[in-house]
Amino acid sequence: MHNEYIPFLSEIKEVIKHTSIEYTFRMTYEGKEVKPGQFFEVSIPKFGEAPISVSGISEGILDFTIRKVGKVTDEIFERYVGDKLFLRGPYGNGFDVNDYKNSELVVIAGGTGLSPVRGVVEYFSEHPQEVKGMTLVAGFKTPKDILFIEDFSRWKKNMEVILTVDCAEDDSACRIGLVTEFIPQLKLKDIKEAKAIVVGPPMMMHFTTQGLLKEGFREENIWISQERKMCCGIGKCGHCKIDDTYVCLDGPVFNYTKGRNLID
Amino acid sequence: MGYNLEKASMNDIFKTWSEEYAIYAPKCLVGKGAFSDTDSVRYSEIQDIEEIEFDKKSDFSFKEILTPISQTLFYFTEEEIKEAEVPKKGAIIFLRSCDLHAVKRLDEIYLKNGFEDYYYKRIREKVKFILMGCAYSYENCFCVSMGTNQIDSYDAAIEPYKKGYRIDNKLPAWEEVFSEHCEKELEVTPSYVTENIVKVNVPEGITLDIVKSEMWNEYDSRCINCGRCNFVCPTCTCFTMQDVFYTDNGKVGERRRVAASCMVDGYTDVAGGGAYRKKNGQRMRFKVLHKVYDYKKRFGYHMCVGCGRCDDVCPEYISFSNCINKLEGAMAEVKKNA
Amino acid sequence: MDLNTKQLRKNAFRVTKERGITASRIRVPGGHMEAKYLSMVQNIAETYGNGTVHITGRQGFEIPGIRYEDMPQVNVMLQPIIEGLDINQEKCGEGYSAAGTRNVTACVGNRVCPYGCYDTTGFAQRIEKAIFPHDLHFKIALTGCPNDCAKVRMHDFGIMGMTEPQYDKDRCVNCGACVKKCTKKSVGVLSTVNYKVERYADKCIGCGECVLACPTGAWTRSEQKLYRLTIMGRTGKKNPRLGEDFIKWVDEDSIIKIILNTYDYVAHYIDPEAPLGKEHIGYIVDRTGFEEFKKWALKDVQLPKMAEVYTPVYWKGIKY
Numbered sequence: 001m002h003n004e005y006i007p008f009l010s011e012i013k014e015v016i017k018h019t020s021i022e023y024t025f026r027m028t029y030e031g032k033e034v035k036p037g038q039f040f041e042v043s044i045p046k047f048g049e050a051p052i053s054v055s056g057i058s059e060g061i062l063d064f065t066i067r068k069v070g071k072v073t074d075e076i077f078e079r080y081v082g083d084k085l086f087l088r089g090p091y092g093n094g095f096d097v098n099d100y101k102n103s104e105l106v107v108i109a110g111g112t113g114l115s116p117v118r119g120v121v122e123y124f125s126e127h128p129q130e131v132k133g134m135t136l137v138a139g140f141k142t143p144k145d146i147l148f149i150e151d152f153s154r155w156k157k158n159m160e161v162i163l164t165v166d167c168a169e170d171d172s173a174c175r176i177g178l179v180t181e182f183i184p185q186l187k188l189k190d191i192k193e194a195k196a197i198v199v200g201p202p203m204m205m206h207f208t209t210q211g212l213l214k215e216g217f218r219e220e221n222i223w224i225s226q227e228r229k230m231c232c233g234i235g236k237c238g239h240c241k242i243d244d245t246y247v248c249l250d251g252p253v254f255n256y257t258k259g260r261n262l263i264d
Numbered sequence: 265m266g267y268n269l270e271k272a273s274m275n276d277i278f279k280t281w282s283e284e285y286a287i288y289a290p291k292c293l294v295g296k297g298a299f300s301d302t303d304s305v306r307y308s309e310i311q312d313i314e315e316i317e318f319d320k321k322s323d324f325s326f327k328e329i330l331t332p333i334s335q336t337l338f339y340f341t342e343e344e345i346k347e348a349e350v351p352k353k354g355a356i357i358f359l360r361s362c363d364l365h366a367v368k369r370l371d372e373i374y375l376k377n378g379f380e381d382y383y384y385k386r387i388r389e390k391v392k393f394i395l396m397g398c399a400y401s402y403e404n405c406f407c408v409s410m411g412t413n414q415i416d417s418y419d420a421a422i423e424p425y426k427k428g429y430r431i432d433n434k435l436p437a438w439e440e441v442f443s444e445h446c447e448k449e450l451e452v453t454p455s456y457v458t459e460n461i462v463k464v465n466v467p468e469g470i471t472l473d474i475v476k477s478e479m480w481n482e483y484d485s486r487c488i489n490c491g492r493c494n495f496v497c498p499t500c501t502c503f504t505m506q507d508v509f510y511t512d513n514g515k516v517g518e519r520r521r522v523a524a525s526c527m528v529d530g531y532t533d534v535a536g537g538g539a540y541r542k543k544n545g546q547r548m549r550f551k552v553l554h555k556v557y558d559y560k561k562r563f564g565y566h567m568c569v570g571c572g573r574c575d576d577v578c579p580e581y582i583s584f585s586n587c588i589n590k591l592e593g594a595m596a597e598v599k600k601n602a
Numbered sequence: 603m604d605l606n607t608k609q610l611r612k613n614a615f616r617v618t619k620e621r622g623i624t625a626s627r628i629r630v631p632g633g634h635m636e637a638k639y640l641s642m643v644q645n646i647a648e649t650y651g652n653g654t655v656h657i658t659g660r661q662g663f664e665i666p667g668i669r670y671e672d673m674p675q676v677n678v679m680l681q682p683i684i685e686g687l688d689i690n691q692e693k694c695g696e697g698y699s700a701a702g703t704r705n706v707t708a709c710v711g712n713r714v715c716p717y718g719c720y721d722t723t724g725f726a727q728r729i730e731k732a733i734f735p736h737d738l739h740f741k742i743a744l745t746g747c748p749n750d751c752a753k754v755r756m757h758d759f760g761i762m763g764m765t766e767p768q769y770d771k772d773r774c775v776n777c778g779a780c781v782k783k784c785t786k787k788s789v790g791v792l793s794t795v796n797y798k799v800e801r802y803a804d805k806c807i808g809c810g811e812c813v814l815a816c817p818t819g820a821w822t823r824s825e826q827k828l829y830r831l832t833i834m835g836r837t838g839k840k841n842p843r844l845g846e847d848f849i850k851w852v853d854e855d856s857i858i859k860i861i862l863n864t865y866d867y868v869a870h871y872i873d874p875e876a877p878l879g880k881e882h883i884g885y886i887v888d889r890t891g892f893e894e895f896k897k898w899a900l901k902d903v904q905l906p907k908m909a910e911v912y913t914p915v916y917w918k919g920i921k922y
């Protein structure tokens with residue numbers, strides 16, 4: 001009988017500091033195949049577990065981009081290269097890149113929302129021929145809050161990248177404005193068939209999907225990723241249930257036709 | 265096979281069982297009610313059949329044996345983990361029809377729904393259920409409306425009869441011990457109720473629009489979000505994880521899970537300070553719809569088993585069954601306003 | 603008219619401001635009784651009184667407007683009440699035996715109130731049986747919980763119900779309800795440590811708010827009924843004051859024994875010149891010193907292990 005609650009140890013190989021409260025922890029991993037958008041329960045004994053989505057997947061390595069917002073993540077930020085964390089997962093459905101192949105794809109991410117979708121962006125950055133076109137709109141509060149800055153120049157080679165901040169004093173590197181403002185400017189050949197992934201804070205997701213629908217995107221062509229209190233990660237504890245949906249099992253990635261009905 | 269047994273014989277059988285099983289039944293705990301000089305009927309381990317409270321509904325349900333209120337999952341040091349030990353003995357649980365129907369709901373979540381729960385399964389595998397027949401309905405019961413008034417998936421059924429008990433046994437392994445100790449063998453059919461005073465109508469055709477109904481608002485002020493309704497419910501399964509360290513040795517501790525309630529503050533809190541259902545009316549709506557609407561969408565049958573314990577326990581006299589009976593009107597209301 | 607006012611007072615009648623007219627005083631120990639006695643009171647008031655009844659400050663009834671010559675008939679009519687309320691009576695059919703010791707009062711207690719830690723009326727009746735009738739001026743009151751709705755601290759002996767909360771940590775889900783209630787409604791002795799609750803027992807007043815708040819039954823009441831005994835509170839002319847704590851976590855038997863011992867103490871030390879032979883016990887204690895009182899009060903008393911005796915005790919209050 002398998003005990004899903006028992007975590008395994010994973011070593012921190014690298015810590016990449018994006019902002020003062022957002023670091024990526026590059027961790028050793030051997031286990032089941034992991035998809036972008038899936039999450040792990042990351043824990044430190046005594047402090048507890050936190051659901052963290054995978055922000056990068058490579059051979060023997062998983063990236064977790066963590067925002068320092070609570071008891072567990074505060075403690076994780078005290079750890080350095082060579083220290084170990086406990087993991088269990090992968091959990092959730094994640095993004096299936098097959099859903100977007102041979103389509104025009106728009107990825108719109110707000111803040112740390114870029115983490116779960118980063119794997120999808122990476123995939124199509126490496127396999128540009130598998131999509132008909134790709135646009136990434138990434139919005140952050142200020143230039144200081146930008147994540148994965150080093151990735152953007154690489155991504156730009158193979159896709160349209162709109163990097164925007166809500167406000168900036170003096171800035172030339174990125175544009176200023178909410179991600180929603182760029183939706184009408186999207187250059188798409190066939191908006192009815194184009195596909196979109198929206199990930200970010202609840203309000204940002206709400207207005208972004210509304211904007212996409214207004215431009216003519218079809219509901220079934222939009223995917224979102226929901227964040228809830230995923231405590232057990234395996235459909236038992238009930239905290240992430242919304243209507244008949246367990247976000248930890250059926251999500252966190254939802255087609256919008258389902259996602260729009262998730263009323264807490 | 266059915267049997268007539270005397271009390272003494274039942275206790276002899278208990279002795280035999282106790283080698284392999286702990287026996288749990290509703291028991292009247294004198295003075296353990298919240299108010300002074302009141303009692304509480306709770307599930308406790310028993311040695312003597314006369315400890316069983318046959319005449320009252322238990323305040324808390326049997327679920328505490330399968331899903332302990334506080335359960336240690338494992339012990340840890342900073343880099344090592346040691347799984348908590350499984351109870352050595354199995355369990356025999358005396359329970360009523362509604363509660364045995366609830367076992368199916370617990371199984372649904374803990375054995376299916378994605379992953380199998382290791383800790384639940386290792387207890388569940390070693391549990392036998394003895395049905396306590398219901399000769400009459402108790403206050404607030406609405407099992408007939410929920411279709412949970414009768415069940416035959418028990419290992420044995422028992423009812424007090426004159427000075428002894430009547431048993432219907434379905435477990436081949438127990439045939440010998442019963443026939444050895446019985447006064448006589450006969451056909452026994454467990455009693456069940458065919459009508460409750462409380463009846464509920466779960467309307468067909470509920471849609472998520474019901475969220476917009478005004479009916480939930482009254483609970484914003486009436487409900488005190490104490491969670492009693494959840495903690496007594498035989499079908500509520502939610503829990504929260506806790507990591508604790510032993511104060512005398514800060515490097516050692518345990519991870520455990522404890523029962524959680526969707527009515528209590530903190531249930532939907534996410535790291536960083538967000539919470540999803542702040543108003544008590546929203547929590548009530550979430551709970552009620554789970555019991556009689558969205559659980560069925562996922563699993564094909566209603567979660568609520570109509571035991572009525574939530575109504576028995578609510579200090580604010582909020583009736584869950586009455587709330588169900590408002591759903592039809594609420595649907596009409598939101599359709600009219602659409 | 604020739605009347606022995608001393609005697610009629612001992613028979614629970616009063617010398618009123620109106621010449622020739624008395625009032626009958628009916629004591630209801632513990633303040634709770636079967637409703638049928640109300641119609642008997644009504645009957646007396648309408649037959650021999652002026653048709654009115656006063657509800658007294660010590661949970662009795664006073665029937666005014668009775669002519670002195672009707673006292674024997676009133677006593678006959680009082681007999682079923684006296685018997686029904688199980689009042690200690692010297693001679694059957696001759697009315698209440700009353701004098702210095704006042705009716706033992708009680709809040710409604712756990713017969714009705716969720717906060718009540720015990721049956722206040724039941725305990726009051728037990729005290730009644732132990733002490734009545736008595737000429738010495740004793741005022742005793744019982745209240746179900748530390749809310750003190752019965753204002754027992756204004757009495758010579760105040761009995762306050764407590765419960766020693768029992769905590770089953772395995773039933774605790776860390777919902778925080780008890781900690782919140784204790785902090786906001788009581789004395790704030792609960793705190794969350796490591797997802798469980800710790801109680802600072804020394805400061806706990808045993809109000810039972812935690813037990814009432816707990817949704818899982820992790821908190822329950824102690825099997826033994828325990829009390830806080832406050833002493834020597836008083837109203838009155840010279841130095842009204844609140845009673846001070848004497849013993850915390852004391853049991854019923856000890857309380858009764860302490861009260862009986864105090865009768866001996868008062869009998870020994872009372873001012874022989876006291877008007878009508880009555881003196882508030884507190885003034886006697888002021889005179890002898892608390893330690894002397896304590897010596898008498900605790901004589902042969904077997905306190906429960908957890909009982910805490912406060913010593914020395916000082917009183918405040920207003921001094922005129």
